[in-house]
Amino acid sequence: MNATSVRPRELLAVDVGNSSLKWTRCTYDDAMNCRRLADIQRVNTDPQSLAAWQASLPNEVPMFVASVNRLADSQLVTNQHTRQLRNRDFPLQIYVKYPDRVGADRLAAATAAARLKQPQQTAICIDAGSAVTVDLISAEGHFEGGAILPGFGTMAKSLAANTSLLPQLSPQDVTELQSSLGKCTETAIASGVHWGVIGGCYSLCRQYVAQVAPTPCQLFVTGGDAFS
Template sequence: MLLIVDAGNTRIKWALVDRSASDQTPGHWLQSGSVARTDAHLLADAWRGFHIGRVMLSNVAGQELRGELENAVLHVLGTRPVALEWFTSAAELGGVRNLYLNPTQLGADRFAAAIGAHALFPNRPLVVATCGTATTVDAVSADGHFIGGMILPGLGLMATSLAKNTAQLPQVALQTSLTQPFADNTDAAIVSGCLAAQAGAIERAMAAQARAYPNETVSCILAGGAADLIAPHLSIAYTRVDNLVLIGLHKVATQHSPTC
């Protein structure tokens, strides 16, 4: 059994892959789940009972969480000698070539998401928008080149920043429903502005990709916990996909054997 883990700043997602199954399509899993970042101690119970023979993890939430993940995995494995493979960005993995000036500087989650998106939607230029604690908007070419991208504060972070740093502005619930772009009260105006900024960044990236590939149809892949709040405010077509990082890790695991 292959265990893949995507540890982000807000949630930890995981999936178990039956390596003996005939269908090894990335995203086809035996079981999957997620917990809040603060509930990492619950993972060992979720994984207990499965014969895990390989583990691949992506962690962008720091050394403390890395230690918690190691403890959870080792608690389940016991004395079985299974190496933990920590996914990091490289010059090329999973069918995607990394064009970052320093390929290892690219966030592991962004590279894994790009790999996952290219695996699901090959041979077409992509904009991969992941809307989480931060919003990342990345460009991938049809032949699998990670071109680069944008990073901006996520939807919740934008609203919180306004509330904390502007004395007269309140903290607002992002679930506020909006029927028009120009709000008639301050709470709704904050939400409208934050949503417009998020949607605008994605639409701007799509326009840039369309200019770069005038004879091809560019696809927008939308992922992340805040994607469903942002999606209704997009004026472009998009495809909503969950667990892009896990899909990317699955793709890499099927193409690359463990190094130790």
């Protein structure tokens, strides 16, 4: 190793959502250039799964956590190597009514989109999970707010929970839709949920693009249901 080379340091990047925890190992340097070392892995957020996952982690590697799950937060064992990310940790100007209430998941996704987008272009970031967020990032890289709607699973559960005859569908029933024209109750629900979420995202994107026109706008999609 020569005098000018610096060994990258390692960290664990953790995203705690409402239904699952996603994590991976990364390296970073003094310029905060980050590189992923492994595939993103998923862990359920029940107490047993969280405990088993934490027991498998190396204690000496710093862990950065962005979470929207308060129950899971209370079960995570923290130490001097764990940092819970707050809104002030994200390098964004947050132009909404209550900046301190914006979820860390939305800000983490917006930070990535702001860094990846082309200069002088706006960006839309869709994060699809239990909830789906559709947010706008300005050409200057500022978080401008957005919309929150139910995800595929949440919408399907809501129909089953709030009606007496409609059945509960599995996530696969909704995301592996064969046709928009339902031929039975189950496929009609699947079509409504599937295209309700996608149609909502599409409509919001069109409205955002119209608001920022003629500035070009890029689209970024992430989350557990991003490619459903």
